[in-house]
Amino acid sequence: MSAIVAGTAAPTPTAGRRPRGGLWRAVLHNRKAMLGAVLLTLFCLLAAFPHLFVPWLERDPRAIGDMPLQHPSSEHWLGTTGLGQDVYAQLVYSTRESLIIAVVAGLGATILSVLIGVSAAYLGGVADNVLSMFTDVFLVLPTFPLIIVLATYAGKGNLTVIIIVLIVTGWSYGARQMRSQALSLRNRDFLESARVRGERRSYIIVVEVLPTMTSLIVANFLGAALYSVLTAAGLQFLGLGDPNSLSWGTMLYWAQNQGALVNGLPAWALSPGLAVALLGVSFALLNYAFDEISNPALRPVRRRRARSH
Structure with missing residues (x-):
């Protein structure tokens, strides 16, 4: 009888229910997430307040010097x-355009992935077949040659065109992931309950399905942003961007054209490449961290310290 009373006096919390703020605490306790967040915060500060990091510059960093x-x-x-x-001034002021490309193109590709992937899984039938075939076509296309062709003929040097091209070519892999995850949720009890209540399909997708896929959506955005950073830098290095703009890819383009390495100026050629790599590392670390947070099987096993008795 005392065992029964003791068991009812201290009920265990509901399994599977994460306490409020659990995702934020998981990020704080993940070293990859923290390092990625610190790097990304630094780049955001450079993009938002470049003049604070080059206080002695009183002119346009693109102005010709003597x-x-x-x-x-x-x-x-x-x-x-x-x-x-x-x-150095050009490196700091180039952060804004490079970060805008990453965020806008990554966000656009993620929205497209969610719309197509989740809709295909939830609607099923003919809609699923058509959307899946559409996704498969973009998955098998040679991406980088297609990007070069589109960027060249759709509007060479136009930043908006480059972002649109990155969105069009960067959504398909994420859509396949979204469809797979949504299919695993399609017949869950909470979705059946929503259907029985007579909720609209749009309501079920937005309110019931998407919140359970938050970690995957965030990871998808980070992966798309990483893809956008590297691809945009490659396009600008090839001369398909605006040569008068301030971006890391354009810096690489001019460093190669004006013979930075030949003239013994490795810092001019290596610094924008290092900046692209560090921004990519920040997105990659955050991506890996959210994968670990959303999938416990990927979390590293930590040895517990022996407690002294």
């Missing part, structure tokens, strides 16, 4: 370009 091809010094930390422009 000291071309200077080596790194106390006056020019990363040297100058062939037109006398400060490389």
